[in-house]
Amino acid sequence: MVTTAAAKLHIPARDVQLEQLLTALLDLEARRTADSCSRAQQLEPMYVSQTLWGVATMLAAQKRTPPNGKLLHLFQDVAALLTHPQLQLLQAAKPVEVCNTLSAFVIAELPASSLPSPGFAGELLGCLAALRHLRRASARDISRTLWAAAKLGAAVEAADCNALVAMFCSSEMLRSANAQDIANLLWALGTLQQHEAASSSSSRGMQSMDAAQADSLVPVLVQLTQEIGWRLQIDAGSEDVSIS
Secondary structure (H helix, E strand, O other): OOOHHHHHOOOOHHHHHHHHHHHHHHHHHHHHHHOOOOOOOOOOHHHHHHHHHHHHHHHHHOOOOOOOHHHHHHHHHHHHHHHOOOOOOHHHOOHHHHHHHHHHHHHOOOOHHHOOOOOHHHHHHHHHHOHHHHOOOOHHHHHHHHHHHHHHOOOOOHHHHHHHHHHHOOHHHHHHOOHHHHHHHHHHHHHHHHHHHHOOOOOOOOOOOOHHHHHHHHHHHHHHHHHHHHHOOOOOOOOOOOOO
16 A cells, blocks of 8 residues: 555655665664674674565666665665675675676666765675685676676776686686676686776776786687577677576
8 A cells, every 4th residue: 555645746756665675684684793692683684685685676677777766765775784894794695696796787777876885896796705605606707896896897806806816717617607707707807807997096906817817718618609690699798687
């Protein structure tokens, strides 16, 4: 049921419901954090990433992106939970949860300026680049996370990017990568390099990809495109961000 105030403002009922759900999630965590004896279920990284991805996907399906007003602020507040220092959720996040979180901002058609903080994407990528996560990451996780960061125009640390690309180019992961994974990674690296060229004064810039890394990626991409032929459809911007 839509409230009278909401009806007067012509706010779609679904927006009101989304705002109520996001507010409820934030309130639950606030109460649990304030009460050390609370038996409420502890927030997990999966809840944050799934919430963001779900809201962004619903808005995109209704062609109502980017979100505005209260819904945008709630969206940002939920995302900020992932990097909240007291909650320590990011340390426990899985690679797919990092990927889903950044992808949600892309799906919602939000710019990097809408991220909870200027270093938000960098924190997520740094976490993904940590060895404990690299051992659990898939080619899809790495390529789509870098793709999302590039699409947002977010700042990326060269060391984190190089660590992710090196893991992607490892023989085991490269064998498991499909053509879309490789294309997304190459597009991300090229786009990040363009971002760096456009802001050369930044000290947090991208470093060029190693020649050995490029040599290991391109032939595999050529081989995959030859194998699947006409079935392969790669868009330089790659709008395929569906995540199972």
